[in-house]
Amino acid sequence: MRLRLEARQQPSQTMQWLSPFLAAVLAALGGGVVFALLGHNPATALATLFLAPLATLDGLTELGLKATPLLLCAIGIAVGVRANVWNIGAEGQLTLGAITGGGIALAFGGEGHWWTLPLMLFAGAAGGAFWAAIPALLRTKFNAHEILTTLMLSYVAIQVLGWLVHGPWIDPEGFNFPQTRMFADDAMLPVLLEGARLNAGFLLALLAVPLAWGLLSRTAVGFRLRTVGQAPAAARYAGFSANGAVWFSLVLSGALAGLAGVCEAAGPVGQLQPLMSPGYGFAAIIVAFLGRLHPVGILSASLLMALLYLGGEQLQVTLQLPIAATGTIQGMLLFFLLATDVFIDQRLVFTRGPAHA
Amino acid sequence: MTINRRSLLAAPLALPALIGSARAADPFKVGYVYVSPIGDAGWTYQHELGRRAVDAALGAAVKTSFVENVPEGADAERVIRRLAQDGNQLIFTTSFGYMNPTEKVSKAFPRIKFEHATGYKRGPNFATYSARFYEARYLTGVVAGRLSKTGIIGYVAAFPIPEVIQGINAMLLGARSVNPAATIKVVWTSSWFDPGKERAAADTLVAQGADYLTQHTDSTAVVQAAEEKGVWCSGYDSDMLKYGPKTHTTAVEMHWDDYYIDRVKKAMAGTWTTGDVWGGMAAGMVKLSKLNPALPAPLVAELEAKTADIKSGKLVVFSGPLKDQSGAERIPTGKAMADGEILGMNWFFEGVQGRV
């Protein structure tokens, strides 16, 4: 007799709700063991990781700030995955959005135009969309797979940013350190709470949740995307364009990632520097799957991912745990979350006799 | 989110700070922010040694803590703020990219003192500190000039920022002071930390005739490469002798111990004031690490003499005539570069092969 996984007839409602809790329990147990091995009280450490960052209003605003780029990138990625289009280069599109939006800030910031900030946001989205349009073109015209072209273009974008901040855009009064001028006040996103860093970018990201949800489940476009992704043959029969789906989802996700980039530049960073994102574009892929490709799920997943980052810092500050330990535990948590979700669509069955895997 | 938002937010922000200053019997908390993992050599490691020295010197009266591997971006500000909220009264941020985040947090926490390494922005509770690493670089140049037979020094560097360029130019001056034909070949790795790439860069330089290597990156790969190839080398940041027992001549070693102890003591006593410290060999912030026993005695004596000259101010490293790569004189004879010119240095001297 042995265990085997079997596809369920229908996704399990129970598991949809139970899975995150199951993952949390497993993660708490696994994390507790690691903390104990490192000589820390598991209860204190777990509380530090998961609860301490949420204990103050300041912590909550930071959570929203950290979740903003993850949320924006992940929603775009999820829209693509629904249509079977894999954009794993959100990091590069984010970087390009920071470059184009930041370019506007450097050119017009401080001149007091009302349109500076809107233009920056538009330029950031357009920059990200442009960077994603290249893989769309390569896919539809030349069949080149977007998983790979989007990833390669990420590295290119990061080097282009490096070149700009080391060269043409370097702050002339900055003693030749690789960064641009600070953006002027009129080129910065307004903060939502005085004294905190949470800014209007968070509202944009929140706004993207219902819009994406509406798009995916309430419009003909969403239906076409899903059909192209899940039943390509049926989509062809219905006359839905596969190329159209590639273009639409890549450009949309590029624009959202670009928006995330300009929000980072015009928000917590306030200038351009060689590193605009500590890997948000990649982490967002995990967020998209943790959120089960659903906008509302992604919202919670992005907050959870942000919490993992903040909790990791908190562990360092208060318990002096090395960064290595927090990284290990973060990776472990992701495994548990990804693994337990599997049981929504599948179930364990016992089979007798020799199994054919 | 409309009513009382200011007081709501201010309460958790201000509370730890108040508690921290109210209870005098508690240990004085000092926080450090590091840009990379601590490791066992390199820029961050030297700051960590300084932190440990504070612990050792002041014992139970202080409680130090650190956060390592903090990216220079949006996250830095939160980490610094977290340390401030956690009751730290003095916070050292040890990488250039923390300048603007440190400035922002320092304005939000006027009672807490902040010190930022290598930056140029300051405030009433926001000081800066750095060291004239180039002074010791000059001395390693003297070593290279004496030991190199080809007269070609290979220099593996990360990014063309002023601190790196100062080091390269200073080393050239040191080498040319004893061998006027010496040149430096520079290759850029475009990364502070990539041992494999640094290794490849070192191999390349040796293949191009360099028989003395040095680096301005954050790993020990170049020293190891030199040891394997049997060419002389000098380390940076930390004493790297154990990675090159036969060929590591000496290193430009940073010492933050005395500085940190002094600043923490002043902050505890209430005599801390803001300002900018840019100490050199005279202040003990930069030293030559333990010399390799294989160095010839006359060279050791020469180094001792020149060290004394630098400390006394008799030898000023960046003094004219200084020519740029095109041969044009930028600093005339008898004139020394001003600190501002050194801080923003973005051009190579004649004799350096490479591009800024």
Place this chain on the structure above:
Amino acid sequence: MHDGFALIALLVATLRAATPLLLAGFGELIAERSGVLNLGVEGMMLVGAAAGFIATASTGNPLLGLLVAAAAGALMAALFGFLTLTLRANQVACGLALTIFGVGLSALIGLPYQGTPITGLATVIWPDLDSAGPVVQQLMLLDPVVWLALALPFLVFAFLYRTRSGLVLRAVGESHDVAHALGYSVLRVRFAAVLFGGAMAGMGGSYLSLVYTPMWTENMVAGRGWIALALVVFSAWKPLWLALGAVLFGFVTIAQFHAEAFGLDVSSHLLSTLPYLATVVVLVLISRDAARLKLNAPAALGKPFSAAG
């Protein structure tokens, strides 16, 4: 004489820089050929680098270190295989999570070993080295792992196209349903391929920590896992092209240093974009013809397989 020496030195440096890419790349090529996309190469390389270093530091035997590194990489891959093959979780997400986990885990287990000196893997001692010419002498300085890496393209080529197992592997990667219908155990083949990929990645990582720069420091793989992934695509999943790509990539890096040392006047940032742009261009060239692409890219790449469904 000096120019010839410099040229051979350039070649040797190129081969050494390419070795970790070759090892990890061929592991990933086999995994992808079976239809599994594992984006966790960087994490597996790091764990291999740390585990191999620890084993060497503890036993003094770098060969054992290499084996331990392979085993550690395979263990990481087994975790990935369990999640994606047994549980059918998403491959892209699990691969990325594997990298996050590997970065942390390697740093954690390697923490006590930072700065520990080891004697790295020595080069093979050849008799009469002195009497040989300088060119031969340089080549003889290459360590055994480089020779292994150089043999890999031919071994993998022979395996894929000249053995029955290779045929099965390719069949599984082309269409798991057909392979299943023919009676092959899709999951078993894929698991084996993923484990091989992990072992090679682990070994590739340990080449850095045991031979190239014999030390352990956090994150020392510094992105080579991602480059190996790119190279597999660059090669259009063909072994000989992968070898060429890895050597070319190593050469571009080294040549860039040479050019800079000669005083080349181009931004190093823009130069650094060239390998990635080249990969995109090659990908476009090989993919342009849809029929040819079908021959190359494993059609089932990234798709989960379920015998029941």
